[in-house]
Amino acid sequence: MKVYFLGTGTSQGIPVIGSTHPVCLSQDSKDKRLRVSALIRWEDYCYVIDCGPDFRQQMISSNCHKLDGILFTHEHADHTAGLDDIRPFNYRQGDLPIFAQDRVIQSLKDRFGYIFETENRYPGAPSVVVTEIENDKPFSIGDKMAIPIRVWHGNLEVFGFRIDDFAYLTDVKTIDKEEVEKLKGLKVLVVNALREEPHPTHFNLQEALDFVQLIKPEKTYFTHISHNLGFHADVESKLPENVFLAYDNLEITI
Numbered sequence: 723m724k725v726y727f728l729g730t731g732t733s734q735g736i737p738v739i740g741s742t743h744p745v746c747l748s749q750d751s752k753d754k755r756l757r758v759s760a761l762i763r764w765e766d767y768c769y770v771i772d773c774g775p776d777f778r779q780q781m782i783s784s785n786c787h788k789l790d791g792i793l794f795t796h797e798h799a800d801h802t803a804g805l806d807d808i809r810p811f812n813y814r815q816g817d818l819p820i821f822a823q824d825r826v827i828q829s830l831k832d833r834f835g836y837i838f839e840t841e842n843r844y845p846g847a848p849s850v851v852v853t854e855i856e857n858d859k860p861f862s863i864g865d866k867m868a869i870p871i872r873v874w875h876g877n878l879e880v881f882g883f884r885i886d887d888f889a890y891l892t893d894v895k896t897i898d899k900e901e902v903e904k905l906k907g908l909k910v911l912v913v914n915a916l917r918e919e920p921h922p923t924h925f926n927l928q929e930a931l932d933f934v935q936l937i938k939p940e941k942t943y944f945t946h947i948s949h950n951l952g953f954h955a956d957v958e959s960k961l962p963e964n965v966f967l968a969y970d971n972l973e974i975t976i
Contacts, residue, residue, distance in 0.1 A: 893924060
């Protein structure tokens with residue numbers, strides 16, 4: 723299985739519009755981050771986790787021509803705003819499967835009502851097949867099972883996902899003990915690390931490092947990174963062994 727990091731930035735991306743912060747002015751390509759998303763590939767299957775406003779650009783950069791489905795962590799715009807751009811996949815493949823909890827599906831219907839319209843559909847509108855997912859209920863993607871991992875983004879319930887020995891968690895601030903048990907024995911963990919200063923709804927760097935010590939995966943990649951975390955090269959040089967900063971267009975094999 724291969725994991726391609728489509729985007730590793732926070733909700734504003736890096737560089738932030740109009741910012742003169744040194745990281746936003748950096749010429750290092752690893753300091754330029756689109757909104758957070760990942761592409762999971764194995765055999766002939768290809769799934770995306772989240773579909774943010776940079777989705778079109780990310781699909782082109784990753785050379786993705788076929789998509790089997792989208793897994794949504796939650797409804798915030800940096801994770802959902804690119805849904806209209808699935809149309810080229812619809813034209814080639816037909817309806818695209820999406821997987822999300824009921825609250826997220828309702829939010830998508832509110833925002834993209836024309837996609838879910840059953841009568842008088844606009845010609846060429848995107849088309850989806852919806853699978854509602856719930857905690858403690860693994861679901862099938864291709865020939866694998868995805869296990870929802872419930873985490874808390876402040877007071878908002880968010881789903882991460884475990885697929886085989888890989889887990890992807892974003893927008894985490896807290897996690898219940900029973901969910902931690904679902905993450906034991908991982909080869910690769912991907913989790914958010916926003917910045918050094920505390921944040922009300924996201925792990926900061928120290929919280930992310932403490933979480934790694936709790937889970938003890940073989941390798942960890944941090945994502946959902948703000949410009950306030952610092953330059954990629956500087957931060958990476960200070961991380962423990964087998965803990966890395968992810969960056970856009972990084973691909974790893976599990």
